[in-house]
Amino acid sequence: MNIAVVDSGLRELSYAEAIREAMDIALATDPRVVLMGEDIGVYGGAFQVTGDLIDKYGPDRVMDTPISELGGAGVAVGAALTGLRPIFEFQFSDFATLAMEQIVNQAAKLRYMLGGAVSVPLVMRFPAGSGTGAAAQHSQSLEAWFGHVPGLKVVQPSTPQDAKGLLLAALDDPDPVMIFEHKLLYKMRGPVPEGAYWVPLDKAEVRRTGTDVTVVATGIMVHKALEAAEVLAGEGIAAEVIDLRSIRPLDRDTVLASVRKTGRLTCVYEAVKTLGIGAEVSAMVAESDAFDYLDAPIVRLGGADSPIPYNPDLERAVVPQVPDIIAAVRDQARGAL
Amino acid sequence: MPDSNPENLPFAIRHYSPDQLRGALRKMILIRKFEEGAEDSYTRGLIHGTMHLSIGQEACAVGACMALSDDDKITSTHRGHGHCIAKGADVARMFAEFFGKETGYCKGRGGSMHIADVAKGNLGANGIVGGGLPIAVGAALSAKRLGTGAVTACFFGDGANNEGAFHEALNMASIWALPVVFVCENNKYGMSMSTERSTAVAAIADRAAAYAMPGVSVDGNDFSAVAETVEGAVARARAGAGPSLIEAVTYRWRGHSKSDRNRYRTKDEIAGWMAQDPVPRMAAMLRAHGVLEDEGLAALEAEVADEIAAAIQFAKDSPAPRVDHATRDVLTPSAA
Missing domain, CATH: 3.40.50.970 (Thiamin diphosphate (ThDP)-binding fold, Pyr/PP domains)
Structure with missing residues (x-):
């Protein structure tokens, strides 16, 4: 990768x-x-x-x-x-x-x-x-x-x-x-730069800019979201991919500014979806003025309500994959077009 | 009639100056009166929450801290008021903490169960049984790596000896030969469960064998015996020879906490232990060896009573923390 x-x-x-x-x-x-x-x-x-x-x-x-x-x-x-x-x-x-x-x-x-x-x-x-x-x-x-x-x-x-x-x-x-x-x-x-440098512990990073959908992702899902965004760009959907980077504290400003711009939010994370970081990011948007900018329901893609299985096909099936992200963002973007 | 052969004198009489001995007795009386004052304040509704009193265990706390300087550390337990006083805390700031005041050691955020006095080396009481054991080993690791020469005394109760943290901590202290002394105050009950029922070995000190360190069981109501044993272990730790486990067998006169109905022990048992009260035992030893006269004891008691009264008054008069500061001190403010 x-x-x-x-x-x-x-x-x-x-x-x-x-x-x-x-x-x-x-x-x-x-x-x-x-x-x-x-x-x-x-x-x-x-x-x-x-x-x-x-x-x-x-x-x-x-x-x-x-x-x-x-x-x-x-x-x-x-x-x-x-x-x-x-x-x-x-x-x-x-x-x-x-x-x-x-x-x-x-x-x-x-x-x-x-x-x-x-x-x-x-x-x-x-x-x-x-x-x-x-x-x-x-x-x-x-x-x-x-x-x-x-x-x-x-x-x-x-x-x-x-x-x-x-x-x-x-x-x-x-x-x-x-x-x-x-x-x-x-x-x-x-x-990787040489020598010492410091990345702030409280700042998200916009990895790809876009105007149609904000995709907030964490960890490895950032790469899957970027891969999905590339495919979606070919379909005329411009996804903005935010690497949340810090989950405590949350970088409220970066996420809300993006949602105000795109009007759509998809959260992608590998951890179990239920009661996860996507719920917190979604609620943060819903409780803010950015809610007024939403043109579509928020989407969360997270891990299944299951322990991680051993079989490799099952293992892949219980966490979001690139096609899942493509499908979800496409539906979200088209549904509101 | 005191024995004239110095070899036969109690360790404390041989080892400490009369001033040190009177100071130690004063601290034991101060702990007793502090606990009684805290209990009384609780009954009057001045203190909320709960508390765990160490009445009956004063010789453990004061005896164990004799070998320690302000640079040495302790970790303490939910029954930690005595440790805090023995390590040199100001009882006025302790009462202020119990009263939830801004002038308390923890600015009213911790209360009885988290009382600490970092300036005197008390890293804090702990609400989790066994929680302080690995932390004490970490403090000893710092001392060894940074070459400070400090020793950490880790207080814990008999209940903690069945926690995994106890076993992990003793093992690590031993493999790394760290300067820590584990002081188990065995007051016979982990809440309601007796050590006979809870613990597979006859003496908690026997656990030391599993971690290749000295393990000694002493009469925890005998100031001199506790001080002698801990002095030896601290010297060993300071010399780089590693940790020790000391079991001080004692008894808490009061219930576990304010909810205790005392259904698990008999009145006779309690009375038997109260007859071995460590405070008069210490006073009697000092009198027997000419360190203290009756008038001296009366003066100490009067002085302590005044100190406790003034401390409670200070706590009452102190300001409460501001409600809008409730979430301060969760994180360290940035230097910027």
Whole structure:
């Protein structure tokens, strides 16, 4: 998979390499930074994101943790509270279910409960999503769970460039930042600037401009939406594709401005559709003045109300695919024409 | 008649100066009177919510904190008022927190269950049983990586010893040889379930063997025994030799919280433990070794009573937080 962007003249890295480069920069420039996670040392991480960083920084800064997600997450919270800048990798985002106590009750709330006396500058990385044949316990998209918790920030980079810039911004942020990385994106290549740069944690990005339909997408769905938009352009439908990038906080201004322009909104996300990010974006539009600009009912495309199945055909069937997006946007655009 | 052979003197008498010992007794009395004042204020409707009183457990908190400086950290529990005072908190700001006031340690956002005093190294009480254990290990990791020399004392109750977080935390502290001392206040009941019914091992200290660290069970109502054991564990941690598990066996006189009807234990059992009250035991030890006269004790008690009365008055007189500030401090304001 390659990103549909004009040649920027930048060198290309994979999404995983871009994340590794961000961590390398952080480790090199800030002695407080430590990486923690299962098999991130000599193994290089289950998805080879940390790779060989242990060779450069040693086991004290690239720390293998035992298979103790709750305890490991809590150690990261305590370390962040007392002067370190941990980057904690969950091997699969699904395993964060074992650590919810420390993330939700502790990391997210300590600052508030203590009346602002502390901050928890913690970064957590969550390899997420389906498409790898790993079935129901290794394929979930749980980002909306975390988006529901005040005190956390939640981002979903869709490109190597954003993966690096959002991670560096997360490290620079005083509060806990959860980064959801889609596993199928790790090998995707794209242009990545050299050195340190920061992508804001609260800004969506318009990936393709259009006038007929606003398509708000997250993570890997940004690429599927862009592919769909290209096909739709051939049919005379101009879709504007917004990469939401941050699901907490939501970039209200970018989404509403686009909907005011196009009058139509389709949300596309891989997580279970019910009670998901699409509901929040839809409600945000419905509660705003942009509602008056709507020319068609809002459409949400999300995951089925089902665990992720093992069989590859079934696995594809339970999350939105490019033809689904094309059909939905086409219907939405034509219905109102 | 005190034993004249120094070898036979209690550890506390040998190890601490008379001023330190009187200060420790004062803190124990302060905790007792604080808890009574909090209970009374609750009964009068001045404090809402719930609270968990540590009356009967004063020797654990004060004894354990003797080895710690302000640079050392503690993590505390839902029954954490004593830990907070033992680590040096101002009871006026504690009462203000319980009264929900802006002058409280948490500006009225945390209350009894989240009382903290970060400046004194108290990283906070915790409403989740076992929640503080991994956090304490994280604080110890920071101390080791940043070379601060600080030790973290992690308070938790017997109930927490059956949480997964306990086992994960002890294991990680051990494999990384981190400067943390796990102090289990075994007050015999996790809410209503006795340790005999809840816990497979006879002594919680026995759990230490599974994590290759020293495990010691002491009389938690004996100030000197608690202080001696924790001093040893803190010295070991500071020297880089890793964590220890200390079980201080004690008893809470009051119910678990304000909803407790005390149906799971007998009056005789409670009376038996009240007869081992740690505060008069400490006072008797100081008297027996010439550290404190009767007048000195009376003066301490009067001083503490005044401090508690003034603290409650400060809390009453303090301003409430502004309602329009309810969602402040969720996130850290940007430096810009």
